[in-house]
Amino acid sequence: MKTDIGISNVTCVQTWMDDAQCVHYDPELWFSPIHTTRITLALAVCGECVVRAECLTYARTNDLRYGIFGGLTAQQRHQLTKHTYNPAKRETE
Secondary structure, X not given: OXXXXXXXXXXXXXXXXXXXXXXXXXXXXXXOOOOXXXXXXXXXXXXXXXXXXXXXXXXXXXXXXXXOEOOEOHHHHXXXXXXXXXXXXXXXX
């Protein structure tokens, strides 16, 4: 008996990641500790990326707290999450 362990989801993630502009650059560029020209370059690369939305969704879904994903810094993603309406959270209040 075969059990589906979600391998198709992993393949799907890999597919959009393969199309990302960032694969052509040093990964450290997206994890600079302070605002530098490296961050500015990373944000510019993200701005031209065809999978920017998928990348941002991936970062938010997986609660990634460091680095630039989907054209946003960790601080920007935190602010976005903080100000996004969440009906499930509202029901528990």
